[in-house]
Amino acid sequence: MNGEAFLLSLRLAAMVSLLLLAFALPLAYVLAFFRWPGKFLVESVVALPLVLPPTVLGFYALVAMGPRGPLGKFWQALFGHSLAFTFAGLVIASLVYSLPFAVQPLVASFEAMDRRLLDASAVLGAGRARTFFRVILPLAWPGVLTSLVLSFAHTLGVFGVVLMVGGNLPGITRTVSIDIYDHVQALDYASANRTSLFLMLVCFVILSIVYAVNRRVWSPWPVE
Amino acid sequence: MSWAMLTVRIHKEFAGSGDTPFVLAVTASFAPGFTILFGPSGAGKSALLDCIAGLQRPDTGEIRFGKEAFFDASRRVNVSPQRRGLAYVFQSLALFPHLSVVENIRYGLVKLGVAEQRKRIERVATAFHIANLLDRRPAELSGGEKQRVALARALATGPRILLLDEPLTGLDASLRRSILEDLRLWHVAEPIPILYVTHNREEVDAIGERVLTLANGRVLESGSPRAVLDAPRSLPLAQAAGFENVLPARVVEHRAEDGVMRIALENATRNIEIPLGAAEPGSKVRVAIRAGDILLATEAPHFLSARNLLPGTIESIERRGALVQVRVKAGANFLVHVTPGAARSLELATGQLVWLVIKTHSCHLVY
Numbered sequence: 206m207n208g209e210a211f212l213l214s215l216r217l218a219a220m221v222s223l224l225l226l227a228f229a230l231p232l233a234y235v236l237a238f239f240r241w242p243g244k245f246l247v248e249s250v251v252a253l254p255l256v257l258p259p260t261v262l263g264f265y266a267l268v269a270m271g272p273r274g275p276l277g278k279f280w281q282a283l284f285g286h287s288l289a290f291t292f293a294g295l296v297i298a299s300l301v302y303s304l305p306f307a308v309q310p311l312v313a314s315f316e317a318m319d320r321r322l323l324d325a326s327a328v329l330g331a332g333r334a335r336t337f338f339r340v341i342l343p344l345a346w347p348g349v350l351t352s353l354v355l356s357f358a359h360t361l362g363v364f365g366v367v368l369m370v371g372g373n374l375p376g377i378t379r380t381v382s383i384d385i386y387d388h389v390q391a392l393d394y395a396s397a398n399r400t401s402l403f404l405m406l407v408c409f410v411i412l413s414i415v416y417a418v419n420r421r422v423w424s425p426w427p428v429e
Numbered sequence: 430m431s432w433a434m435l436t437v438r439i440h441k442e443f444a445g446s447g448d449t450p451f452v453l454a455v456t457a458s459f460a461p462g463f464t465i466l467f468g469p470s471g472a473g474k475s476a477l478l479d480c481i482a483g484l485q486r487p488d489t490g491e492i493r494f495g496k497e498a499f500f501d502a503s504r505r506v507n508v509s510p511q512r513r514g515l516a517y518v519f520q521s522l523a524l525f526p527h528l529s530v531v532e533n534i535r536y537g538l539v540k541l542g543v544a545e546q547r548k549r550i551e552r553v554a555t556a557f558h559i560a561n562l563l564d565r566r567p568a569e570l571s572g573g574e575k576q577r578v579a580l581a582r583a584l585a586t587g588p589r590i591l592l593l594d595e596p597l598t599g600l601d602a603s604l605r606r607s608i609l610e611d612l613r614l615w616h617v618a619e620p621i622p623i624l625y626v627t628h629n630r631e632e633v634d635a636i637g638e639r640v641l642t643l644a645n646g647r648v649l650e651s652g653s654p655r656a657v658l659d660a661p662r663s664l665p666l667a668q669a670a671g672f673e674n675v676l677p678a679r680v681v682e683h684r685a686e687d688g689v690m691r692i693a694l695e696n697a698t699r700n701i702e703i704p705l706g707a708a709e710p711g712s713k714v715r716v717a718i719r720a721g722d723i724l725l726a727t728e729a730p731h732f733l734s735a736r737n738l739l740p741g742t743i744e745s746i747e748r749r750g751a752l753v754q755v756r757v758k759a760g761a762n763f764l765v766h767v768t769p770g771a772a773r774s775l776e777l778a779t780g781q782l783v784w785l786v787i788k789t790h791s792c793h794l795v796y
Contacts, residue, residue, distance in 0.1 A: 324484050325523035327510040329537035329586065339536070343527045 207400065209376055210384035214361050217292070217380060221299045222357035225307035228300075229352060233311035234337065255305045263369025266298040270370060295371045295378050299360045306355040314348025315341065347419050354415045358408050433495025435459040435590055435622045439480055439487035453477060453487075453646040459590075459622040463636045465654065466626045468643035474626045475520070477643070478592045481624070482517045483510035494590065516588035518596045520626075522579040524567040530578050531563040537586040553581035557611050573604045580608070584615060591623045597632065609635055667795045673720035673764040675795065680708045689736075689789055692716065697760030701737040701787065706794035715795045720766040722791035725755065726784040727775050737787040739763075743779050746772065753777075759785055 236248065254262060269276040270288040276297070280288040288294040318341065326336040342349065364382040371378030373387070381404055388397035436458040443451040453473045466474045479485040481492060483499065486507060492500040499508045516537075525533050531550060538546045554560040557577040567575060576596055583591065597605045613636065616623065627633060633640060637654040650657045667675050681691040681700055691700045692714065701716075708714045730738070741759025748754075753772040755765045763785060767777075777783075 319521070319523065321519045321521050321523040322525060324479075324482075324510075325517070325519065325525070326536070327484065328482055328513075328515070328517045329582070330511045330540065331536070332511060335539075340525060344525075 207379075207381070207384045207396075210379050210381045211400070211403075213292075213376065213379065214381040217295060217299060217363070218357045218360040220296055221303055221360040222307070222353050224296070225300055225303060225356045226349070226353055229304070229307035229311055229356075230349075233308050233315055233352075234341075236308070237312045237315035251308050252305050254302050259302060259363070259365025260369060262302055263298060263366040266294075266301065266366065267370045270294050270297070289370055290372045290374060290378060292377055295367060295380075298366045298370045299363050302363055302366045303356040303359045306359045307352045310348045310351035310355060311345070314345040314351075318344060350418055351415050354411050358411050361408065362404065433497075433589070434461075435481070435624075436493045437477070437481060437490075439477075439490035439492060439500070441476070441480065441485065441487040443476065451476075451646055453480070455643070455646070455648055457641055457648055457651065459624060461620040461622050462638045463616070463623045463625055465633050465637040465640045466624055466643060467628070467633060467640050467657075468649070470628070472643040473646040474643055475594055476646070478517065478594055478624060478626065481590070482515060482592055483508060483513050484517075513590075514588060515590040515592060516583035516586055517592040518579045518583050518594065520594045520596075520598065522575055522596075524575060524579060524582070526567050529564050529566055530559060530570070533567070533578060534582045534585050537582060549585045549587070553585045556584075556615050557581040557608075573600050573608065576600065577608060577611075580612060584619075587619075589621055591621055593623065593625045595626050595628070597627070598629070602631065605629075605632065606635065612636075667715075667717040667793070672717040672793070673766075674716075674718040674723075676716050676718070676761050676763075678714055678716050680710045680712050680714060682710050694761045697739065699739055699760075701739070701792065702789050703792035703794060704790060708794060717793045717795045718763075718787060718791055720754065720764040721752075722787065723763060723765045724786035725757075725765055725767055725771075725775065725777070726786055727777075727781070729784055730786060733786065735786045735788045737785075737789065737792070739785040739787070741783060741785060743777060743781045743783055745779060746777055757783060757785060 232251070236244065236251075267289060268274050270280070271277045272281065272287055272289075277288050280286075280293075288297070322340055322344070323336055326340050331339065362382055363380065364386070367378060367380050367383055368386075371380070371383075373379050373383055381400060385397050385400050385404075388394070388400065438456045439453065441453045443453065451471075451473070453476050455473070455477055466477065468474055476485060480487050481499070487500060487502065489502045490500070491498060491502065494513075498504070498506045499513055500506060525536065528536065534550050534553060535546055538549055541549070550563075551560075554563060557580055559574065559577050559581055562570060562574055562578065567578070570578065580593075580596065597608060600608070609632065625632075625636065633654045639651060640654045640657045641651040642649040642657055677695045678692045679695075681693050683690045683705060684702075685705060688705050689702045690705050690708075690710075691702055693700050694716070703716060706714070724735070729740075739759040741757040741763070744756040744758050744762070746753060746755050748769065751769070752766045753769050755767060755772070755777060757763045757765055765785065767775075
């Protein structure tokens, strides 16, 4: 098994899931607690990566990151090198790719919240920020964990997008799924099987943890 | 500190699930002391409290506390719930499940110094008998304990107005009485306006100085509990106030000199006499009679002051806790409550002929 590719995938998934959480929390808050005209459009955009083929995402990411694309030009001006075929480019493309997996569990857990708790918080004098950090976030923690883990696991398996924007540079953009693909191309089924099995196990364990927590198997406070 | 009056004059349309929107249109004022908000569910009681708390924004009107405007549509004033200085105990209590009792109470006190926080927590913990529960989580509390904690959390903030939305539902009578007693004692020291929503007649009698009745988003009546609830003047109110018999009838004639009028109950063979009301002869009305206000006789009684005697037959007899509910067909169907002892000594049985005896003033005209 290619350890380098696996570590790279882990690094990518960790980075993407953490960045996505920071971005998804305010987005999910606005989606769950406010109504505004055109909200359905934002919801559709957030869900789009669920249904689009990763190659479509990857294609537009590549165009955007290319030397003539807006993102590519911006990046070039900022750092002096191109964005395509770099780890940073991979992170950015994966952010879009895993966005729905980060946002939707958060929206679901926010929407399931007892609104009277938020009312109680307001009447007791707490502003929006304090209500968010003292009431919403602690009570929505299974949703936060689900968001984090699902976007992590989903990014771990990213393939089509990487193929389009990352290429196959060992240690930089050669992720574990690309590695498996290469093994298969080389007819090295044994290696492909070892890596695939390992990836499958990792994802299974991660998902088991998420589902267990959402069933409140290990709850930090007694369930009513 | 001076105790101010809460005055409300609001109008709000709620987009309901049906085709007609629910309209809350309330004009009322609340002096320091307990005011009971009474009415059938869906009457708009919680919506009214939400507007006063600032959780819902009325379309028009104003809400004032003394000289201070909480809400004034014409001057575009709408003070946030955080800054109205009131406390609200919801029907669901809304204790924070992830915080201990003491953390729940402290939640509303963060702007105060540590010493003041400790003082307030100690005071409410003593007053509501929860000092031994401070470290528990809400899930580890009994129903009555939760209700005590919710009241303590609300009152620790030193509110200028207290809104209580059925805070004691689901508790047994003795627990309810003891919590009410604690609340009353607190209120002696802090005489603020308390708006208390309840369906429970016993709570009304225990604490009510004044009752405001609501139905369909409007104030029906206000006054003392006896005046308002013992003589309801509308059908939803009569039902909410626990009148078991609400019977359709037609006014036959006025006897103004006796202060009564005669009415014909639908399907009944005899007319009955009720206190004179505003309904004209010939108009259709309803009469509300409590099941406990009807006497049963197994023979035609004589020499009675009660003016209304109706012969009928017993359709069913049903034991309900400490009373027996007898269904009597006397033209119309009547529910009559008697004690188990009375049922035994009269040897009541299904199919038996009986006489209903109803005092004129036990009959209430409802529209």
